[in-house]
Amino acid sequence: MAPLSMPSALTYELLGKCSVTKARAATLHLAHGPVPLPIFMPVATQASLKGLTPEQLEEAGCRLCLNNTYHLGLKPGQATLDAVGGAHKFQSWPHNILTVSFQMVSLLKLAKVTEEGVRFLSPHDGSPMLLTPEHSISLQNSIGSDIIMQLDDVIATTSPNLARMKEAMERSVRWLDRCIKAHKHPERQNLFCIIQGGLDLDLRRECTKEMVARDTPGIAIGGLSGGEAKDAYCKVVDTCTGLLPEKKPRYVMGVGYPEDLIVSIALGADMFDCVWPTRTARFGNAITARGVLNLRNAAYSEDFSPVEEGCQCVCCRSQEEGGLGITRGYIYHVTAKETAGAHLLTIHNVHYQLNLMKLAREAIVEDRYPAFVKEFFAKLYDGKSMYPEWAVNALKGVGVDLLSD
Amino acid sequence: MTDITAAPNLKNLPPETLDFTLLKTTTALAPRLGRLSLPGRKTLLTPGFLGNTSRGVVPHISHDNFAKNTNINGVYIPLEDFVEKLPQKTPPVFQIDTVDPLRRFIALPRDTLLVIGARRQPAIPCPAANTNSEVGILTSVGFRSISSDYYAAAARKLQPDIVIGLADIPFGQAAIGVRRKDKMSDRTESWMRDIIAKRNTIDKDERRFHIFAPILPIEGQLQSWYLDHLVDNMVDKISGVAIYDSHLLDELPEELQQLPRMSFDNPASPQALLRQISLGMDIFTVPFVSDATDAGIALDFTFPAPKKANLKNGSLRQSLGIDMWLTEHSGSMTPLTGACTCYTCIKHHRAYIQHLLSAKEMLGWVLIQLHNHAIMDTFFAGVRNSIANDTFEQDVTAFEAFYEPKLPEKTGEGPRVRGYQFQAPEHGKPTKKNPKAYKPLGAPLNAFHGQQPNKKPEIRDNIDDDALIGLIGLENVDPEEQFENLKLEDDK
Numbered sequence: 001m002a003p004l005s006m007p008s009a010l011t012y013e014l015l016g017k018c019s020v021t022k023a024r025a026a027t028l029h030l031a032h033g034p035v036p037l038p039i040f041m042p043v044a045t046q047a048s049l050k051g052l053t054p055e056q057l058e059e060a061g062c063r064l065c066l067n068n069t070y071h072l073g074l075k076p077g078q079a080t081l082d083a084v085g086g087a088h089k090f091q092s093w094p095h096n097i098l099t100v101s102f103q104m105v106s107l108l109k110l111a112k113v114t115e116e117g118v119r120f121l122s123p124h125d126g127s128p129m130l131l132t133p134e135h136s137i138s139l140q141n142s143i144g145s146d147i148i149m150q151l152d153d154v155i156a157t158t159s160p161n162l163a164r165m166k167e168a169m170e171r172s173v174r175w176l177d178r179c180i181k182a183h184k185h186p187e188r189q190n191l192f193c194i195i196q197g198g199l200d201l202d203l204r205r206e207c208t209k210e211m212v213a214r215d216t217p218g219i220a221i222g223g224l225s226g227g228e229a230k231d232a233y234c235k236v237v238d239t240c241t242g243l244l245p246e247k248k249p250r251y252v253m254g255v256g257y258p259e260d261l262i263v264s265i266a267l268g269a270d271m272f273d274c275v276w277p278t279r280t281a282r283f284g285n286a287i288t289a290r291g292v293l294n295l296r297n298a299a300y301s302e303d304f305s306p307v308e309e310g311c312q313c314v315c316c317r318s319q320e321e322g323g324l325g326i327t328r329g330y331i332y333h334v335t336a337k338e339t340a341g342a343h344l345l346t347i348h349n350v351h352y353q354l355n356l357m358k359l360a361r362e363a364i365v366e367d368r369y370p371a372f373v374k375e376f377f378a379k380l381y382d383g384k385s386m387y388p389e390w391a392v393n394a395l396k397g398v399g400v401d402l403l404s405d
Numbered sequence: 406m407t408d409i410t411a412a413p414n415l416k417n418l419p420p421e422t423l424d425f426t427l428l429k430t431t432t433a434l435a436p437r438l439g440r441l442s443l444p445g446r447k448t449l450l451t452p453g454f455l456g457n458t459s460r461g462v463v464p465h466i467s468h469d470n471f472a473k474n475t476n477i478n479g480v481y482i483p484l485e486d487f488v489e490k491l492p493q494k495t496p497p498v499f500q501i502d503t504v505d506p507l508r509r510f511i512a513l514p515r516d517t518l519l520v521i522g523a524r525r526q527p528a529i530p531c532p533a534a535n536t537n538s539e540v541g542i543l544t545s546v547g548f549r550s551i552s553s554d555y556y557a558a559a560a561r562k563l564q565p566d567i568v569i570g571l572a573d574i575p576f577g578q579a580a581i582g583v584r585r586k587d588k589m590s591d592r593t594e595s596w597m598r599d600i601i602a603k604r605n606t607i608d609k610d611e612r613r614f615h616i617f618a619p620i621l622p623i624e625g626q627l628q629s630w631y632l633d634h635l636v637d638n639m640v641d642k643i644s645g646v647a648i649y650d651s652h653l654l655d656e657l658p659e660e661l662q663q664l665p666r667m668s669f670d671n672p673a674s675p676q677a678l679l680r681q682i683s684l685g686m687d688i689f690t691v692p693f694v695s696d697a698t699d700a701g702i703a704l705d706f707t708f709p710a711p712k713k714a715n716l717k718n719g720s721l722r723q724s725l726g727i728d729m730w731l732t733e734h735s736g737s738m739t740p741l742t743g744a745c746t747c748y749t750c751i752k753h754h755r756a757y758i759q760h761l762l763s764a765k766e767m768l769g770w771v772l773i774q775l776h777n778h779a780i781m782d783t784f785f786a787g788v789r790n791s792i793a794n795d796t797f798e799q800d801v802t803a804f805e806a807f808y809e810p811k812l813p814e815k816t817g818e819g820p821r822v823r824g825y826q827f828q829a830p831e832h833g834k835p836t837k838k839n840p841k842a843y844k845p846l847g848a849p850l851n852a853f854h855g856q857q858p859n860k861k862p863e864i865r866d867n868i869d870d871d872a873l874i875g876l877i878g879l880e881n882v883d884p885e886e887q888f889e890n891l892k893l894e895d896d897k
Contacts, residue, residue, distance in 0.1 A: 047760065051767030053748070056469065076735055076760045083736050084756060092752050301490075302497045304510075314469050324468045324512045329497050333487075333510075334460050337545060339767050339820060341460075343467040 007186045008217035009146075012037075012247050015361075018369040021398040022241060022268030025364035028249055030146045031188050032088065032096040035064045036361055037249060038265045040256065040353040041098060041273040046071045047091040049350070050278045051343040054093045059314065060347055061354040064096040064146070066273050070131075072099070073139045074122075086144025098147035099140050100253065100273070101194075113153050115171065133178040137191075141184045149220060150179040152194040157228040165198040172196045173210045180214060192251060194222035199232045201239050208243045218249040221269070225254035230390035234267060238397060241268030258287065258356055262376050263391050265360055266369065266398050277353050281345035284335035286328075287352045289379045295331045295345070303328040313351035315344050370400045377402055423567070423615045423644045425665045429792060433662065434655060436682050436792045441665050443566055443615075446518045447478040451665065451687035452792075453785050455518070456480040456778070457526050457695060460545075461487075461511030464695050465767070465774040465820075468512050474748040474775050476782045479518030479566075481690045482507065483525040484559055488551065489544035499562050504612070507563040520617075520667075522569035522647070523556060526690045527671045530577025537592060540571060553596040557603035565614050569647045569667070571596040572619035586623045590631040593619055597635065601642045615644035617667055622649035625656030636660045651681040674811055675706055675725060675784065679801045682788060693812060694781055698773045700815030701762045702726040703741040704780040708787035709800040710807035722809045727755075729773060730817030734759040747779030748772075762817055770820055 011029040018024070026037040042049055042057065043066045049057050057065065067087055076090065084090045087097055111120040117132035133151040140148035152175060153168040155161075176193050183191050193211040197203030211219065221240050224233050237252055244250055249270050255261065256274020264272065277287055284296035288308040293300070295307070304327045306316040317323020326344055334341030363372035373395060381387055384403050392402045422444070429438040439451040449455075456463040456477040463471060463480065471477065487507075488496045498510045508519055523540060531541025531548050539550040551559075553571050560568040573592035575581060581589075597618055607613050618635055621628045635643070636658050645665040648654065654666070667688040672678040678689060697704055704726045727734075727741065740750035741758065749758070749772040761769030791800045 046764040046766055047757070048764070048766040048768040051465075051467075051771055053470070053768065053771065054752070055748075056467075059469075071764075075764050076756065080736050080756060080760075084738065090757055090760075092757070302500050304501055319512070319515065324472075325509070326468065326512050327510070329501075330461070330510055330512060333497070334462065338460050338462050339465050339770070340462040340467040342767070343771075347467075347469075 008190060009186065009188050010190045010217050010249070012249055014247070016365040016367065018266070018364050019367050020370045021266040021373075021395075021400060022238075023265045023360070023364045023369045024246075024268065024270060025361045026249070026270065028270075030064070030096045030190070032094065032146055033063060035096060036358065037270040038261070038357050038360055038364075039064060039271050040261060040277075040357050041066050041271065042278060042350050042353070043068075043273055043275045044091070045275070046075065047087060050282065050346050051339055052346055052350075054091060056343075056347060057093075057350070058095065060350045061358070062095070062350065064098060065093070067091075067097050067099050067143065067145060069099045069101050069136060069139050069143065069149075072143055078139055078142045081139075081142040081144075086142065088144060096147070097143070097145040098273075099143050099145040099149060101136055101140075101149045101151050113168075113171070115174075117151070133175040134182040137179050137182040138184075141189065144185075145189060147190045147192060147218065148183075149192050150176045150194055150216075152176075152196055152222055154196065154223050155198070156226050157198045157223055157232070158226065159198065162200065165200060166203055169197040169203050169207045173207065176211060176214055176216075180216070190217035192216055192218040192220045194220045194253070195240055196223050197236075198223060199228055199236060201235060204236055204239055205243060208240050212243065212245060218251060218271075219244055220251040220253055220271075222253045224252065225274070230260075230388070231393060234263065234390060234394035234397075237264055237267045237269055238394070244268075256353070258353070259377070259380065259388065259391055261353075261356065262360065262373055263394050265364075266373060266395055266400065277349040278346050281349045282336075282342040284331065284341075284345065285349075286331070286345055287349045289376075291380055293328070295328050296335055298332075300328040301332045303332075307331060307345070307348050308352070311348065311352070312355070313348045315348045373400055374402060425645070425663075427663065430685075433657075434684050436788075436797050437685050437687070438789055438792050439665060439687055441518075441688070443518065445516060446566060447516050449478050449518055449688065450785075450789060452682045452689070452788050453478070453687070454689040454691050454781055455520060457690040457692055458482050458511075459486065459525070461513070463774070463778070465698065465770045466778075467771075470748075470771070470775065472514050475778050477517070477778060479520060480513065481526060482511070482519060482521045482565070484521055484523050484551070484556065485525060485542035485544055485549075488542070488549070488559075489546045491544075491549050491551065499559070505564050507565060518567070519565045520567040520569065521560065521563065521565040522669075523551065523571055524576075526669070526692055528574075528576045530575075535573050535575065535592070537588075537595075540573065553599045554603075556596075557600040560600060560614055561603050561607065564612055567615045567617055567645065568600065569617050569669075570600055570619050570643075572621060572647070572649065574619075574622060574649060581623065583627070586621075586627045589621050589623060590628040593621060593628075594631040594634050597631075597639060597643075601639060604642075616642065617645035617647045617665075618643045618661075619647045619669075620649065620653050620657065622653070622670070625653065632658055648686065651684055651686055654684045654686065675708070675808070676805055676810055678784075679708075679788070679804065682792075683797070683801060691781055694777045695774065697726055697812055698770055698777050699819035701728060701730045701769070701773065701817045701819070702813055702815065703729050703758070703773050704777045704812075705742045706780065706784065706804075706808055707744070708784045708804055709791055709796070710804045723807060725808050725812050728813055728816055729755065729758050729769070730762050730815075732759070732763075735763075741773075741776050742780070745776060745779060745783075747776045749776040750779075765818070767820070 013027040016025045028035045028037050041064050042062055045068045047067055111118050117130050119130050122129045136151040152172040155168050193216045195207045195211055197207045241250055251271035252264055252269045254274055255264055255272045256276045261272055286293045286295055286307045307328055308316055314323050315326040319325040363369045377387055387402055395402055424442045426440045427437055428440060441449040458480050487498045490496050501510055503509050529543045533541045539552045541550050556571045573589045600616060640660050646661055647667045647669050649669045651670040665687045668681055668686045671692055706725050734755040737755035739755055753772055758769055758772055791797045
C-alpha cells in the first residue's frame with residue numbers, strides 16, 4: 001500500500017545546531033503562536049495544570065501545554081467539547097495545546113488491544129469500551145489541539161516478548177495510516193506519528209523508516225520512560241534521531257528529569273513532557289540546579305532563603321524585585337496543608353523546567369552546548385564520581401566527555 | 406519606604422496611629438459607616454471584612470492571585486497556625502531576623518492590614534480546659550496550650566498591625582456556669598493587662614501593634630468587673646473591641662462605643678451578617694465564604710437584592726449560591742454570576758468549573774474562592790452604600806424576602822480535609838474524613854505518566870492520582886470479573 005501523505009500546519013524554523021552534539025535550537029510556529037525548541041511541555045491532564053490558572057501558567061513562560069485525549073473524552077466529553085468549541089475555549093488557554101493519546105491505557109491490565117483498537121472498561125460504569133484510531137482522531141479534532149498524536153499500540157519496553165513487540169510496532173504503523181485517513185483538520189492540527197519498537201534497535205529503525213515515509217508534520221518517539229535502563233533509552237533516542245529528517249520537530253514522550261532533558265537534547269530531541277515536575281511539587285519537592293530539595297524535611301523549616309537562590313520565578317523573586325518572596329521555610333509551613341503551597345511550588349518547578357530549556361536553547365544558538373552540559377552536571381552533582389554512568393556514556397557518544405576538564 | 410531626610414528626626418515622629426473615623430452613625434444599636442486606616446496599609450472601609458486565613462493564606466488563593474485577583478485589604482491570622490513545635494522548639498516564624506517577620510514569613514503584601522488572634526476562625530474546641538495563665542489551641546500536630554505571656558511576647562515579636570487580646574472562652578461548651586463566667590472575666594482582664602504591659606516595652610520609634618479588647622460571650626453584668634477595668638484603666642491603650650456575641654453590642658459601655666468592632670460571632674449566612682451590621686458591627690471574617698467554596702458552591706447574591714420582579718418562578722425565593730457540582734452546568738458557557746467582574750467570571754465559564762470539580766482538579770476551588778471573595782466584596786460595598794443612603798433597613802427586609810435564609814447544602818465532595826481543619830466532635834464519627842481515592846487494582850501497575858520517581862521498591866510501583874484519574878469510581882466493580890465477561894472479537 002502506498003503510504004498516505006499529509007499537509008502540515010506548522011513551520012519548523014531551525015535557528016542553530018550544535019557543532020559537536022546533535023542538539024538543535026528552533027522556533028516551532030503553530031496555530032496558537034510560536035514556541036521555542038527545545039521545549040518542556042507541562043502536563044495539564046484534565047485541562048488544568050494542578051491548581052494554576054491559565055494566566056499563572058502563561059506567566060511561568062508556558063506557550064505549549066499538554067492535555068490528555070482520553071481524559072477529556074470522558075470529562076467533559078466530546079459533545080461538550082464540540083458545543084464549547086474546543087479545549088482552548090474550554091480552559092481559556094490562548095496558547096498551544098498538544099494532546100497525548102491513550103498511552104497508559106494499553107499498559108493497564110484493564111485494557112486489551114486488538115487490530116480494531118483498544119478495549120477497556122469505562123471508568124464510569126465498568127462497561128466495555130472500544131477506542132479506535134478513528135475515534136481517537138475524532139476526539140482530538142473536537143479538542144482542537146494544535147498537535148495531535150496518533151493512537152499507538154504501546155507495550156512496556158521491558159517486555160521480553162519480541163514477537164508481541166514487533167506486532168505492536170507494525171500495528172502502530174497501520175494505525176497511523178488509519179489516523180491520517182481519519183484526520184479532518186490537517187490544515188490546522190498537526191498529527192505526529194509515534195515510533196514504537198521497544199528497546200530493539202532494529203524494530204525502531206524499521207518503524208522509523210515506515211513512519212518517516214508517511215511524512216507527518218512531526219515525529220514522536222514513544223514507549224520509553226517506562227522504567228527501562230537509561231542506557232537503553234539513550235540508544236533508542238540516538239538511533240531514531242539519526243534516521244529522522246532535520247526539518248521536523250522530534251518529541252520524546254514522557255521524559256522530564258532535568259538530566260534526561262539535557263542528555264536527550266544532545267541526542268537530537270526537541271520536545272518533552274512529564275508529570276513529574278508538577279506532581280513532585282505537590283509532595284513538597286523543589287527542582288533546583290543543585291538537585292531536588294524535599295522541602296517537607298524539617299531542616300528547611302527554619303530556612304528563610306528563597307526556594308532557589310537567583311531563580312527568576314514569581315515565588316523566588318523577592319518583593320523588592322516584584323516577586324512574592326516565598327521562602328523554603330514557608331513552603332515547609334504550607335506544603336500538604338494548604339493547596340496554595342502546592343500551587344506555589346508548581347509555579348517554581350514549571351518555571352525551572354522552562355528556564356532550563358531556555359538556557360539550553362541559548363547555549364545551542366551560541367554553539368556552546370557542550371560547555372553548558374558540563375556546567376549543568378557540575379552543578380547538579382558533588383563531583384564527577386557521582387555522575388550517572390549512562391549520561392557519561394550517552395554524551396561521550398555525541399562527542400562530549402563529561403569527565404574531562 | 407523611609408524618607409532619608411527624615412531619618413535624624415525619627416524619634417520625634419508620632420507612633421503609627423490607627424485611625425478609626427466614624428463616617429456615619431445614628432443611635433447605639435444601628436448600622437454605621439467607618440474608615441479604619443493605618444499608615445502604610447490599605448484603608449478598610451467598614452462594614453467590611455478581612456480575609457480569613459489558614460497557615461498564612463486565604464485557602465486556595467496563592468499569593469500572586471491574592472495580590473492580583475482579589476480586593477482583600479486585610480487578613481486575619483491565627484497564631485495557632487504557626488506554633489506547632491511548642492514547647493520543644495522555638496517556632497520558625499520567631500526566628501526570622503527582620504522587621505515585620507510574620508508578614509515576611511507568609512509573604513503578605515506590604516500594604517495589607519495584618520490582624521492576629523490566638524485561634525482560627527471558627528475556633529475548634531480544645532479538650533483541655535483553659536487555666537489562669539494558659540489557653541488551649543489546636544495546631545496542625547495536635548492540641549497545645551499557650552500562656553498569656555507567650556501570646557504577648559509573640560505579638561511583640563511578630564509586629565502585626567492589630568492584635569486581638571487573649572480571651573478565656575470555653576469554646577464548644579454549651580452551658581457555662583456562673584463561676585466559670587466569673588473566671589472568664591477575671592482571666593481576660595489579667596491577660597489584657599499582660600499584653601498592654603508587653604507593648605509598653607516597645608521602643609517609641611519601633612512600630613507598635615494595636616490592641617483590640619475581647620468582649621466575652623457572656624451577659625454584661627457577669628463581665629462587668631472586666632469591662633469596668635477596661636473602661637477605667639485601659640481604654641486609652643486599646644484601639645478596638647473583638648466581640649464574641651453580637652448581642653453584647655447592646656451592653657457595650659459608652660466609653661467603648663467609638664472604637665472599631667470586630668466580630669468573632671461567626672455569621673452563618675449573609676442574613677446573619679446583615680443582622681450584626683444592623684447592630685453596629687464593623688469588621689468581619691466570613692468563614693462561610695471558604696466553606697461554600699469547599700462545598701463547590703459559587704455565592705450568588707447582591708445587596709441590595711435585585712427587584713422582586715426578576716425572581717424566577719414567581720413565589721420561590723432565590724438561592725444564595727449555585728452548586729457547581731451539578732451536571733446541569735456542564736454545557737453552560739455563562740459566567741458563575743451575570744454581573745460579576747471577578748477573574749473567574751471574566752475569564753471562565755460554568756462548564757469549565759463544573760468539569761474541574763468533577764475531575765477533582767484544585768483549580769475548581771481556586772476559581773470559586775476568587776469569585777466568592779469578589780461577591781463578598783461587592784456585598785459589603787452595597788451595604789455601605791445602603792447605609793449611606795439611609796435605605797439599609799428596607800434593603801435588609803427586601804434581601805430576606807428575596808433570598809433563601811440559608812446557603813445551599815453541599816452535594817459534592819470538597820477538597821481533602823486536613824486534621825486541623827476538622828471539628829473535633831467529628832473525629833468520633835464512623836465515616837472517613839476523606840473518601841478513598843481509588844483502590845489498588847491488584848496487579849502492580851506500570852504507566853508512563855504514572856510512575857513514582859522513587860527508588861524504594863516498596864513504593865516504586867505505586868501510582869498516584871494522575872495516572873488513575875478517570876479510573877476512580879471503579880471501587881464497586883471487580884475489574885477481573887468484568888474483564889472475563891468481556892466478549893472480544895479476537896476471542897471468537
